[in-house]
Amino acid sequence: MGIRSILSKPFAKYIINQQNQWAANPIPTQEKILANITQKAAHTAFGKDHRFKDVGNYQEFKEAVPVGDYEALRAYVDRVKTGEPDVLWPGLPAYFAKTSGTTSGTKYIPITKDSIPNHINSARNALLNYVYHSGNSQFLDGNLIFLSGSPIMTQTNGIHTGRLSGIVNHHVPGYLRSNQMPSYETNCIEDWEAKVDQIVQETYQENMTLISGIPPWVQMYFDRLTAKTGKAIKDLFPNFSLFVYGGVNFEPYKAKLFESIGKTIDSVETYPASEGFIAHQDTLDQEGLLLLLNSGIFFEFIPTDEYFDEQPTRLSIGEVKTGVNYALILNSNAGLWGYSIGDTVKFVSTSPYRLVVTGRIKHFISAFGEHVIGQEVEKAIKAAVLEQPETEITELTVAPQVTPDTGLPRHQWFVEFGQLPKDFERFANTIDQNLRKLNVYYDDLIVGNILQRLEIVPLRKDAFIQYMKSQGKLGGQNKVPRLSNDRKIADQLIRLKL
Template sequence: MGFRSALSKPFAKYIVNDQKKWSLDAINTQHKILKSLVSKAKHTQFGKDHHFADIETYEDFKSAVPVADYEGLKDYVEKIKQGDSDILWPGKPEYFAKTSGTTSGTKYIPITKDSIPNHINSARNALLTYVHNSGQSQFLDKSLIFLSGSPIMTKTAGIHTGRLSGIVNHHVPGYLRSNQMPSYETNCIEDWETKLDAIVEETLTKDMSLISGIPPWVQMYFDRITAKTGKAIKDVFPDFSLFVYGGVNFEPYRGKLFESIGKTIDSVETYPASEGFIAYQDTLDQKGLLLLLNSGIFFEFIPADQYFDDNPPRLSIGEVELGVNYALIINSNAGLWGYSIGDTIEFVSKDPYRILVTGRIKHFISAFGEHVIGQEVEKAMNHALAQHPEAEIVEFTVAPQVTPESGLPRHQWFIEFDQPPADFNSFKSTLDKKLTELNSYYEDLIVGSILEELEIVPLQKNAFINYMKSQGKLGGQNKVPRLSNDRKIADELMNFRY
């Protein structure tokens, strides 16, 4: 046993014991965090504008601080970009995490000295929690790969600016640096395909034990290795034992990924975002991710079906219910206030508080009043794949077809199959039937002959890779939206259909 694996076990025990303490005292933990955040920020520009000095209760806070997306905080961010201090949080941010917004263009999300531990320690604790629960730690002594964006930084008003994954790369603990892959030089390659080829060359001779990344990009890495060697991943990396992922629902990718590996291995799901590290998997056998209530973020929750109302309810952790779809709002020591990150979640446990990510608040299909959400299309797809186990998919997305050349309007499912179903029509009907079970509005539209059964548009091999390449978004942390209410993506994907 190496020194990393040996030292990890007592540290893991300490982390898990601490985790149990705050997770079982969640309401009080969140109350303390809100009080601390408001106190520290009361002399900032935002704190003065919103009367933080007068806030004593959560009700006071809700009255003083509106819910906003990036546009609502953009004026404050612009002041920071002009060189001003004490705007959203005391001092200046250490970094800007640069990310693309769907409506705001490029977003500059502040990361402060106080918020860096949320990103770094949470990723560490996810691994240590796995070590404690599984008893497995030998993987820490071998090579680890984190498929991520470039760590190269630019400067904005003297503030280091780059992708979140690149920023985090600068804070990898020293004890992991010596066995971290890829090399810094390779990680700095901007073109994803060139970078991927370099990563393959660097890692083929290494004893890889942990691989981390967004599932579709990890699958691309595996495909390159298999094409080069003619071997399953388990035969190239016999000690590969842990897959760490986040950013998308793993289930649609699970079958093909494990087939590429050649065996089933353990996996750990995480929920990192530029705005903060939200949650991670803390058990081996229970559903949901532990919401990180003791990591510098005060969470609020708005019922998703009321999010666009004029005055929607805002709930704290003690007011949430199981099985309700909530829009996630954060207030953090990065200087984000009443910030809607755009994700929706639901609670599957309140003892401790565990969540599932259900989709994006603005990613839905309601062209006909059905309001189908990401969680529903993913559940339908997972059901269809379970009923047709021979079928394997690479990626899919869904869009409305309002004006078809013939027939009634319908939903179009753009699917890249690695292995198509044996009975295509049965697969399609299974998908459609499951969606009607999950969404009563969709069922009413089908029964009422407003919509007809969904249509599957099979796509060429590498269709999504080529689409992402055409948009300049190949690799890294970029993801294809699971569904959208317009035809922007759909019309582009029509160029890649069979």
């Protein structure tokens, strides 16, 4: 064993002891976070506008700070972009994480000196939790790869600006620098396909032990490795033992990814966002991700069925229940206040607080009042794959077909298969039946002959890659929305059907 793997075990024990302390005291931990961030921001422009000096508890905070998305904070962010200090957080942010939004165009998310540890330490702690519970630390002695965006920064009035993954790349701990791949020069390649090809060239003969990235783009890397060498990943990288992922549900990609590897390996799920690192897997056998209550973020939750109400219920951590869908709201030492991140979550445990991501508050299908969410789609297709395990899903998205040429309206599922199911009709029926069990409104529409059974549209190989490339969103942290309430994506994909 190398020095990294040896030292990681006592360090992991130390971190887990700290983690257990705050996880056992969730309400005081969050109350302390709220007091700290409001006090520190009391003399900022936002703090003065919202009377932070008079905020002494959560109820007073709710009365002072409204909930909103990026547009609600845009006027303040625009002031920060001009170089004005003390607007959302004391001083100027260390970075802007530049990200493309579906409704707000390009977003500039501040990352401050105080919030950087949230991103860096949380990623580190996800790995240390795995080391602690599995006993496996040898992967730290091999080569580690993080498939991410370019680390090249631009300047916005003196504020370094770039993709989150590129920003984080500048803060990889020194003890991991020597075995981090790809090279800095390769990581700076902007064209994703050219970048993946160069990563393949740099890594195919190396001792890769950890690979991290969003599953569809890791799959692309694996496909190109196999195309170049004719070998399964386990034969190229016999010591590859840990896959780290985040950003999407792993289930639809799992079978094909493990087939490419040639064996099943351990995986660690994370929940990072430009707005903050929210949760990570903390066990090997429990459902859900540990919500990071002691990392500079005060969390709020709005029941999703109230989200669009004029006065929705806002809840702190001590008020949430398991099994309820909530919209996630952040208040943080990055200077985000009442910020609706756009994700919906559901708690599976409150001791400690573990959650699963169930979808996007604006990514659903309700063209007929059914309000189908991402979690329901993924559970339904998982059931169909379990029934016909030869089936491999590369990627999928779902949209309504309101005005079909023939028959009743329906949901269209655009699916790129790695391997088609043997019985296609049965596969579609299984999905439909499970979706009806999961969503009573969808079932009512089928029973009432408002909708007909869903339609699966199989797409040709690399259809989603072609689509994302056409949108300038190939690779990096970009993801295909699982659901749409319109036909913008569907009308592009229909041209790529088998």
